[in-house]
Amino acid sequence: SFWRICDYKTAKAPRLQYSVETNQDIQQDAFFQLVLYALLIRESGALPPHDVRFLRLFYLTSTADEPPYAEWWDYDLGATVEERQAILHECHDRVAQTWWQIRDLCGHVGTSHQVKSSALAWKPCDRPFCFCHVCRPR
Secondary structure (H helix, E strand, C coil), X not given: CXXXXXXXXXXXXXXXXCCHHHHHHHHHHHHHHHHHHHHHXXXXXXXXXXXXXEEEEEECCXXXXXXXXXXXXXXXXXXXXXXXXXXXXXXXXXXHHHHHHHHHHHCCCCCCCCCCCCHHHCCCCCCCCCCHHHHCCC
């Protein structure tokens, strides 16, 4: 049997009214946080790495005609261990790349690659999971 990670959102579900590719991008962005949770569970060793397979997002303010009066989306990390590991590896690479970009921007003190941090060098990113564009507007 496999584990399912669930998360609850108080917003309405995004409307999937665009091209197939755009709708897939919207869904991937929506599930990024849950994929990250699956990665953290794998890295923690709390469960065997192949036990987390399914992800579910509940949108609590989306209306439905019948109970439970919410909309949910499901995501399958893959039927095989290899498929699931590939998705988690991609997530790990994305987070690591973000970390290195932040580190380069802020400067790494105490390393052989010291970089001077400059407020003028800062540029916000467009990653949906990043808070930088909110905490420090352009």
